[in-house]
Amino acid sequence: MYYSNYKLLLNSEPLFWKSKIWQVDIKWKLLLACLFINVFVFAQTKEKALFKNFISLCNDYKRLPLQLSMDYKKTSNIILTQNDTITMKGIFSMQKNGAYISFGGAEQIIVDSVVLIVMDQIKQMVITQSDINLTEQINKMISLPVKDSSIKAMTSTYNIEQTFLNKEKGNMQITNKQNVYGTDIPFELITLEYNVKTNEPLKIETTKRSLIKKPEDVNFKTTATIVTLKDKGDYLLKEDVTTYLYSSIKHEENKMLPVRLIDRIVKDETQTYVPVKAYETYRLVVN
Numbered sequence: 001m002y003y004s005n006y007k008l009l010l011n012s013e014p015l016f017w018k019s020k021i022w023q024v025d026i027k028w029k030l031l032l033a034c035l036f037i038n039v040f041v042f043a044q045t046k047e048k049a050l051f052k053n054f055i056s057l058c059n060d061y062k063r064l065p066l067q068l069s070m071d072y073k074k075t076s077n078i079i080l081t082q083n084d085t086i087t088m089k090g091i092f093s094m095q096k097n098g099a100y101i102s103f104g105g106a107e108q109i110i111v112d113s114v115v116l117i118v119m120d121q122i123k124q125m126v127i128t129q130s131d132i133n134l135t136e137q138i139n140k141m142i143s144l145p146v147k148d149s150s151i152k153a154m155t156s157t158y159n160i161e162q163t164f165l166n167k168e169k170g171n172m173q174i175t176n177k178q179n180v181y182g183t184d185i186p187f188e189l190i191t192l193e194y195n196v197k198t199n200e201p202l203k204i205e206t207t208k209r210s211l212i213k214k215p216e217d218v219n220f221k222t223t224a225t226i227v228t229l230k231d232k233g234d235y236l237l238k239e240d241v242t243t244y245l246y247s248s249i250k251h252e253e254n255k256m257l258p259v260r261l262i263d264r265i266v267k268d269e270t271q272t273y274v275p276v277k278a279y280e281t282y283r284l285v286v287n
Contacts, residue, residue, distance in 0.1 A: 050160045051151050053199075054172050057192060061200045067250040068092040072103075073243040077224050078212065078236060093257050100257040111261045118264055118282070125264065127273055128287040158190075170196045180209050180237065182229045204244040211235040 061068075069091055076084035088104040101108040107118040117126045154160075158174045165171055176188035186209070193203040211227060214234040225237040265273045265284065275282050 047155060047160060048151060050162055050172070051154050051158075053162075054160065054174065054192065055151065055154075057172070057194050057199060057201055058204075061249050063251065064094055064096055065251055065253055065255060066092060066094045067248070067252060067255060068246065069248040071243075071245040071247065073245070074241070075243075076238065076240045078222055078238045080212075084240065091258070093255070095255070095257065098257060100259045102259075107259065107264075109257075109259060109261050109264065114261065116261060116264060118279075123281060124283045124285065125275060125279065126285045126287060127265065164196070165193070168196055169202065170194050180227075181211060182235075183227055183237070185209060185237070198249075200249050201244070201246055203246065206242045208240045208242075210238050210240075212238050 070089070072086070072088045072090055074084070074086040079085060089102075090104075091100075091102040093100045097112065099108070099110040101110075105119070105121055107116075107120075109116045109118070113129050113131055115128050115130050119125070154174075157178075158176055160175075161173045163171045163173075170193070172192045172194070174190040174192075175186045178187045179185055180187050188209070189207040191203075191205045191207075192201060194201050211229075212235060214226065214236050222236060224239070227235045227237055229235060263276065264279055265275055268274050273284065273286060275284055
């Protein structure tokens with residue numbers, strides 16, 4: 001009798017599988033799981049699309065030919081060195097066969113493989129032979145060096161949000177997932193304002209934060225946030241802000257460079273480069 005009842009129990013379907021309540025509960029759980037997976041995949045897809053657009057905004061406008069005017073500014077809430085406060089204007093005119101760059105009080109003229117650097121402050125010119133990659137030159141000077149292949153790295157390092165200021169201006173804000181030690185404040189913040197119609201940047205601002213030991217000088221004054229770390233004392237939250245402000249971006253074909261090599265140096269009868277008359281007081285160094 002006991003054996004037959006045990007055999008019957010093994011061969012019979014468990015009662016809870018026959019329960020309508022359980023079946024409905026399973027269906028809802030499966031449905032919710034599918035919805036959660038779909039939402040998660042959608043969020044990841046949207047995030048990757050935003051990062052892809054961000055990288056595009058940082059790179060596409062650099063294509064040649066390029067005529068660009070911009071202001072570069074670096075500030076800090078705690079001034080420690082001269083490099084904490086910098087303001088420079090930049091003019092970039094680049095064709096496939098040459099370029100003119102004016103940035104930070106220096107000029108750079110590139111024609112074929114000849115590179116001339118003119119430094120007005122010290123009245124010196126340096127000429128050298130070099131095969132310069134103009135695209136790499138642009139990346140070093142006019143914006144964030146963001147590579148097309150860095151989407152995966154950026155998604156693991158940053159969070160991203162997109163808003164629209166109006167019909168013409170969009171805004172992307174990228175926040176580093178790493179916080180400043182001992183705080184809930186992001187270590188890095190990047191804000192990119194762009195023209196929605198042209199998909200070109202108007203302004204890129206990067207804020208990097210760090211902690212420095214609070215000076216013991218009682219006369220030291222600052223508006224920086226004070227961060228108190230357990231067993232380590234008081235620190236100041238230093239914020240370094242770098243701003244690229246673009247006033248003009250154009251891509252005009254066959255546009256002449258505003259300054260040519262012959263406007264600064266020429267070859268004499270011995271085929272040696274010498275400064276033109278307007279720059280004859282400049283020292284010319286040939287590398």
